[in-house]
Amino acid sequence: MPSVLVIEDHPGSLDLMVYLLEHAGCLVHTARDGITGIAAARRHRPTLIVCDLDLPHCDGHGVARTLKDDPALAGVPLVAVTAAARSGDRDAALAAGFDGYFAKPIDPATFVADVTAIRARER
Numbered sequence: 001m002p003s004v005l006v007i008e009d010h011p012g013s014l015d016l017m018v019y020l021l022e023h024a025g026c027l028v029h030t031a032r033d034g035i036t037g038i039a040a041a042r043r044h045r046p047t048l049i050v051c052d053l054d055l056p057h058c059d060g061h062g063v064a065r066t067l068k069d070d071p072a073l074a075g076v077p078l079v080a081v082t083a084a085a086r087s088g089d090r091d092a093a094l095a096a097g098f099d100g101y102f103a104k105p106i107d108p109a110t111f112v113a114d115v116t117a118i119r120a121r122e123r
Contacts, residue, residue, distance in 0.1 A: 002119070003027045005046040007037030007063060008081070009055055013104060017050060017081075017111070024112040034058025038066050041073055048119045053082040053093065061096040068097035077119045081106060 004026045008014040014030060021028045029044045031037035034055040041049060049067065053060035060080055067073045080093040083104040090101045100118035102111075 001025055001027050002048060002116070003029070003044060003046040004115075005029045005031065005037065005041055005044060005049045007031045007034065007040070007049065007051040007055065007060075009033060009052060010083070013052070013081070013083075013106070016108065017106065020108055020111050024116075026112075032056075034060065034063045037063055041067055041076070042070070045072070046076060048077050048079070048115060050079045050081060050115060051098075053080055053089070054084055060098075061092070064093070064097035077121075079115050079118055 004021050006014060006017050006028060009032045018028050018030060029040055029046060031040040035057040037051060051060045051063050064078055067078060077099045078097060079100040080098040081102045081104055082089060093101045
């Protein structure tokens with residue numbers, strides 16, 4: 001069973017992603033800010049991390065840089081999600097270490113397939 005960490009501060013987005021991933025058979029861990037997300041990644045060692053870009057205490061770019069600098073987590077696929085999608089955000093997210101990027105609102109019909117495709121590609 002894949003283990004997924006979702007780092008998201010918006011309750012509705014978090015609930016939807018958790019529901020979709022659990023329904024697909026994933027074991028899901030959550031965090032609501034960047035600092036807690038980094039700690040959760042180190043504690044749970046997930047096989048995939050989905051992370052909002054606009055987070056309190058440490059934004060998604062900081063989370064990505066920290067996790068990709070950690071030898072134990074550098075290989076874990078990291079997917080960015082954001083509601084504030086602006087020109088250049090995708091490139092900035094990929095440059096920070098994200099392996100994939102999705103604008104919100106996520107598409108419930110394709111979300112799990114989209115993020116697991118990134119996980120499969122990065123393995």
